[in-house]
Amino acid sequence: MRFDLLPILNADGRRLSVDAELDFVGKEEQGAVFLTPVRVTGEFLNIGGSIEFEARVSCRVRYECDRCLESYEDDFACSFKEIFKKEDVKNGDEQSPDVIILEGTAVELDEIVLLNIIVHLPHKHLCKNDCKGLCPNCGQNLNLGSCDCDTRPTDPRFDILDKLL
Numbered sequence: 354m355r356f357d358l359l360p361i362l363n364a365d366g367r368r369l370s371v372d373a374e375l376d377f378v379g380k381e382e383q384g385a386v387f388l389t390p391v392r393v394t395g396e397f398l399n400i401g402g403s404i405e406f407e408a409r410v411s412c413r414v415r416y417e418c419d420r421c422l423e424s425y426e427d428d429f430a431c432s433f434k435e436i437f438k439k440e441d442v443k444n445g446d447e448q449s450p451d452v453i454i455l456e457g458t459a460v461e462l463d464e465i466v467l468l469n470i471i472v473h474l475p476h477k478h479l480c481k482n483d484c485k486g487l488c489p490n491c492g493q494n495l496n497l498g499s500c501d502c503d504t505r506p507t508d509p510r511f512d513i514l515d516k517l518l
């Protein structure tokens with residue numbers, strides 16, 4: 354979605370609010386699958402010729418648990434800030450890597466939002482904090498019930514007992 358900044362581009366102090374939904378449904382990033390459109394709310398603000406963009410995004414995503422490998426859903430939300438400058442601004446000394454140079458008068462909202470979501474997505478995925486994971490022997494999901502595997506440390510004396518029984 355292209356978002357045109359022309360109304361505030363040459364007007365110091367002017368604001369432009371954003372309330373949009375971006376459709377990334379089905380897309381997968383960093384082990385997260387988007388289940389709902391991404392809601393973006395925020396505003397662009399012209400401060401002395403630079404355009405500051407402060408936004409909050411939220412959506413529902415699906416992850417795969419690192420321990421039990423089951424899929425689970427969770428809410429995702431994050432806030433971020435970006436600074437844009439017009440390409441004709443002549444201030445070579447202030448070249449900052451954090452500043453995005455505007456090409457024309459519009460920004461690609463999808464691109465900016467997606468990059469910021471990727472930065473904020475969690476690296477660890479657990480369906481619940483106390484997920485018991487899978488049995489290393491039979492693969493049973495231990496959240497759903499215990500298995501019959503003998504997970505006691507092996508001790509030769511038990512083998513002899515087993516034979517006797």
Ligand SMILES: [Zn+2]
Nearest residue numbers: 418421480484
């Ligand atoms: Zn789990």
Ligand SMILES: [Zn+2]
Nearest residue numbers: 488491500502
């Ligand atoms: Zn087992």
